[in-house]
Amino acid sequence: MRSPVRESTIARAIATGIPARGFHMNVAVPLQIELLGGLGFDFVFLDAEHGIFTMRDIEECCRAAELYALTVVARVPAADDNVISQFLNAGVQGIVVPHVDTIAEARLATQSCRYAPQGLRPSGGSRASGFWRGVGEMSEALAGANTNVTLSVQIESREALALLPDMLALGGIDYFTIGKQDLAQSIGYARLAEGFPEEVLAAVDAATTLIHSHGGKLKDDVMSLCRINKLLVDGARQFLAGKGPR
Template identity: 35%
Template sequence: MPAPTNTFKQNILAGIRQMGCWVGLAHPYAAEIAGTAGFDWLLIDGEHAPNDLRSISEQIAVLQASDSTVVVRLPNDDTALIKQTLDAGAQTLLIPMVESADQARELVRAVRYPPHGIRGVGYALARASQFAAIPDYFATADKEICLLVQVESKAGLDALDDILAVEGVDGVFIGPADLSVDLGYAPSADAPEIRAIVLDAIDRIAATDKAAGILTLDPEFIAECLAYKATFVAVGIDVLTLAGGLRDLAKNARKAADEL
């Protein structure tokens, strides 16, 4: 019995668009609600949301019952945390602030078992192997792990071609906010210059065997990124959706009360 098939990895490498949403409320109940929305993938954010390994593990568990694939963004490239998150059942990781081919190669090693990598062999304890119910997990896990690296700085952008040449990196996600700040602009992709840089990066990624990814809430820019063959595109953030909806509700309620 092999490791579960990573359909997200299969789809993005086949060029099949995957539409997703950020999950930052850091609670399994909220993640479970997001899992009913119909997105192809949901990203549990461990970088900017108040998540830890335990809360990430709980959210992975509830989302396994949904039709949405789980992607986990870690806070950094820490090898120990990568190991623990994979053991918790994540098959797709997004690692932020990748700035060189050497860093990308070390990440590939971190998600693979020996002799091709350095992932610790403790899968008998882990949800990843269904607690040792998958006898062939060690032999089959590597090919189902999807490694996405996040390029979001001038250094990363300058190294993009070298990063794209690293075998074992499945996709490159462009982080427009940090990239914009690093290039001296406001923290968004609103500036025409930043949009042009992002679209050029997506074009370069799509010209290789890697998948290109982006997060943007702007419908016009979403369409542009898709036209440039971005494959995994996040179009919303649960925190902002909830906050915006509640603020609109309160505003409308006050307006209705004032009109009486």
């Protein structure tokens, strides 16, 4: 019997300590995924918090990524179990939940991402599970899916910083993402042209030290990410300056 489970390059990066390489998209252009898919990237990051994506867009981006064995990571719009379930059913294997400010939200995220006994993810057949066709032992398929789903929660407020020890003790969070821009606003600053204020950087350093001291990981430990928008703009500027390929 074949297994519908695809290996997650993010889960592999966490296990090996070798960061995965990927590209960030905030618009739904599956053709861009196909264009870059054969270059050696490990994953694509779909920003559905700040970008414009319908669920059909997410599904089509997953199809394009699967052609090149790219793992799909998506930042969902909010800590909502129904939304997380839809993204996973579409084929997303890495969930990033923004603005996790309470233990209840962190617990909801962990339970939504994995099947029992590790979580409460609904087990209905979907394209992500191959509609359970050709699956032998269901418990093995569910366990394989759990192993190849990753979860990150974003720390973006004073409240979240204060709850970091409790989140680390919760389990089920594979790595943390610190959202410096929103964290700065929570502390009372805006990002300056020359960078972030010292108080914000000190808070980030303290959070980083705490996470690592508890054996946790941060996004930069797990992945290296470039942005398609920046690649396009930088390439266009080089071309207009007469420095790019013609």
